[in-house]
Amino acid sequence: MSGIWLIARRDFSAFINTWWGCVILSLTLLIDGVLFQAVAMTATPRYSADVLTDFFFLTGGVVLIAGVFTTMRSFAEERQTGTMVLIESSPLSETQAVMGKYLSGLMFLALLLGLTAYMPGMIFVNGKISEQQIAVGYLGVFLMGAAGIAIGTWASAISRNQLLSLVIAAVITVFFVLCWMLSRVLDPPFKGLFAYMAFFDKQFQPFQEGRINTEGIVFFVSVSFAFLLLATRSLIARRWE
Amino acid sequence: MITVEGLSHWYGDRRAVEGLSFTIQQNECVGLLGLNGAGKSTTMKVLAGLLVPTGGTVTIDGADLVNAGAEFRARIGYLPEDPPLYKEMTVREFVSYCGQLKGMKARDVEARLDGVLALAQLTARQHQVIGELSHGYRKRCGIAQAIIHKPSVVILDEPISGLDPKQIFEMRQVIRDLAKDATVIISSHILSEISETCDRLIVLNGGRIVAAGTEAELAARAGGASRVTLVVRGSDAAITAALAKAGAVGADRREEAGGLTRVHVTLPTVSNGDSRENLVRALVEGGIGLRRMIEDEGELEQIFLGLTKESAQ
Numbered sequence: 001m002s003g004i005w006l007i008a009r010r011d012f013s014a015f016i017n018t019w020w021g022c023v024i025l026s027l028t029l030l031i032d033g034v035l036f037q038a039v040a041m042t043a044t045p046r047y048s049a050d051v052l053t054d055f056f057f058l059t060g061g062v063v064l065i066a067g068v069f070t071t072m073r074s075f076a077e078e079r080q081t082g083t084m085v086l087i088e089s090s091p092l093s094e095t096q097a098v099m100g101k102y103l104s105g106l107m108f109l110a111l112l113l114g115l116t117a118y119m120p121g122m123i124f125v126n127g128k129i130s131e132q133q134i135a136v137g138y139l140g141v142f143l144m145g146a147a148g149i150a151i152g153t154w155a156s157a158i159s160r161n162q163l164l165s166l167v168i169a170a171v172i173t174v175f176f177v178l179c180w181m182l183s184r185v186l187d188p189p190f191k192g193l194f195a196y197m198a199f200f201d202k203q204f205q206p207f208q209e210g211r212i213n214t215e216g217i218v219f220f221v222s223v224s225f226a227f228l229l230l231a232t233r234s235l236i237a238r239r240w241e
Numbered sequence: 242m243i244t245v246e247g248l249s250h251w252y253g254d255r256r257a258v259e260g261l262s263f264t265i266q267q268n269e270c271v272g273l274l275g276l277n278g279a280g281k282s283t284t285m286k287v288l289a290g291l292l293v294p295t296g297g298t299v300t301i302d303g304a305d306l307v308n309a310g311a312e313f314r315a316r317i318g319y320l321p322e323d324p325p326l327y328k329e330m331t332v333r334e335f336v337s338y339c340g341q342l343k344g345m346k347a348r349d350v351e352a353r354l355d356g357v358l359a360l361a362q363l364t365a366r367q368h369q370v371i372g373e374l375s376h377g378y379r380k381r382c383g384i385a386q387a388i389i390h391k392p393s394v395v396i397l398d399e400p401i402s403g404l405d406p407k408q409i410f411e412m413r414q415v416i417r418d419l420a421k422d423a424t425v426i427i428s429s430h431i432l433s434e435i436s437e438t439c440d441r442l443i444v445l446n447g448g449r450i451v452a453a454g455t456e457a458e459l460a461a462r463a464g465g466a467s468r469v470t471l472v473v474r475g476s477d478a479a480i481t482a483a484l485a486k487a488g489a490v491g492a493d494r495r496e497e498a499g500g501l502t503r504v505h506v507t508l509p510t511v512s513n514g515d516s517r518e519n520l521v522r523a524l525v526e527g528g529i530g531l532r533r534m535i536e537d538e539g540e541l542e543q544i545f546l547g548l549t550k551e552s553a554q
Contacts, residue, residue, distance in 0.1 A: 006338070006341050010338060014327065017329065081325075082321065082325045083325040083326065084325075085291065085319065085321055085325040086342060087342070089290055089291055090343055091312070091343065092311075093311065239292060239293045240292075240293050241292070
């Protein structure tokens with residue numbers, strides 16, 4: 001665990017102290033805030049629960065994009081700058097290295113979500129929503145964001161440069177986001193399969209509305225696990241090249 | 242002790258090294274020598290645990306690279322040609338981080354840190370951000386990260402490349418100090434760079450070992466063929482006769498002040514003994530005053546090229 005924490009702490013600290021980290025954090029918050037103002041806070045009177053639902057929908061999307069930009073540097077940057085050698089020649093296992101990078105991504109995600117809290121805070125003060133609704137919504141965004149970070153971590157583990165990592169992670173993430181569209185045009189059994197794989201539609205919607213979705217938890221945790229496992233296998237395979 | 246047996250590594254269908262077998266004793270300083278593409282870096286990466294060999298075994302004090310990967314890597318300190326550095330960290334933070342990455346407890350790292358920084362001659366720069374350091378100091382940072390966890394084997398890939406003469410001199414001292422506590426393996430494609438610091442040399446060519454031994458042994462293997470510059474006092478005829486007697490060929494003969502003559506001499510290849518001794522004997526027996534005999538700078542490289550050429554044939 002100490003090895004995982006060591007990598008996570010350094011990675012998070014390095015990211016947050018660079019202009020790149022600050023830009024991603026600031027831009028994400030700016031875009032999320034502007035979208036919240038433009039889409040959720042309309043001039044027409046609305047139920048506060050609906051405004052909260054829209055907030056989590058928008059934040060979920062923005063967080064996924066931020067996750068792709070955050071994780072593109074993960075292993076790919078270490079490889080580009082030559083510092084990957086430090087991890088590869090250490091006694092740490094590939095699993096520890098991947099988990100360290102992933103934990104760093106989760107720390108960034110938690111920070112980002114923490115900084116968006118003023119928006120549901122305003123709804124809470126001025127409307128009628130419960131703390132549980134907010135907590136469940138954030139749980140959903142966190143789980144979906146964590147799955148996106150796992151995808152980005154894997155893309156970074158297999159890429160030699162950050163741009164390639166970004167493209168791979170973006171394509172996979174967009175695929176999961178757009179699965180709901182595919183499910184509408186396909187016939188069974190693919191219809192059900194793609195509907196199940198859709199990030200937003202089936203899996204995330206209950207969280208948006210303040211309902212804990214056990215199936216969604218299992219899905220997002222499974223996606224995260226699968227991509228972290230792939231990332232670990234990719235790093236192991238590199239030793240055998 | 243490092244034992245390498247039948248080490249082979251292929252990148253796809255391209256052979257990098259094949260059939261390497263050698264043993265390196267504790268606290269020995271060994272140089273891996275070879276032209277670019279000879280297989281030095283691949284060998285170093287395998288020894289550092291970065292690559293799993295396609296064939297053969299590598300063990301350090303009994304720990305096998307494949308079966309005990311983590312334990313194996315814990316015993317290694319590795320510095321690639323380009324030092325792997327987090328440039329936003331200070332020297333002290335970076336070396337401390339690397340120590341913990343290698344599995345040391347924070348308090349153990351702290352206890353050892355000052356000594357390591359002193360050994361790498363970094364004490365005065367320990368609070369400086371790495372990104373602001375010169376190339377020489379970055380190399381030293383790389384060495385400090387490689388030795389912070391007190392490894393039994395330190396692997397340095399081209400540690401002197403890109404350094405200025407002063408930095409080279411200081412780096413040699415650092416390497417000599419390292420060899421007091423650990424086995425040191427250094428790679429280079431310039432023989433004179435590593436012959437200064439290594440006890441023994443292993444010459445690679447085309448992914449195979451073509452020679453191994455001390456510098457003197459390699460010179461003998463290459464036939465002792467070498468070039469020297471003589472400063473002598475005597476007549477032209479006597480000098481010519483002495484050179485002929487020793488089987489040497491003189492060239493570029495020049496008169497110098499004080500009745501001295503400077504002559505460049507190519508020594509013959511001899512199967513027994515040393516051609517330089519034969520030359521001196523011939524000069525003395527010919528009544529010629531020998532003031533100086535200077536071995537040509539390129540001699541070591543001649544040996545190296547001779548060995549690689551010999552293996553190619």
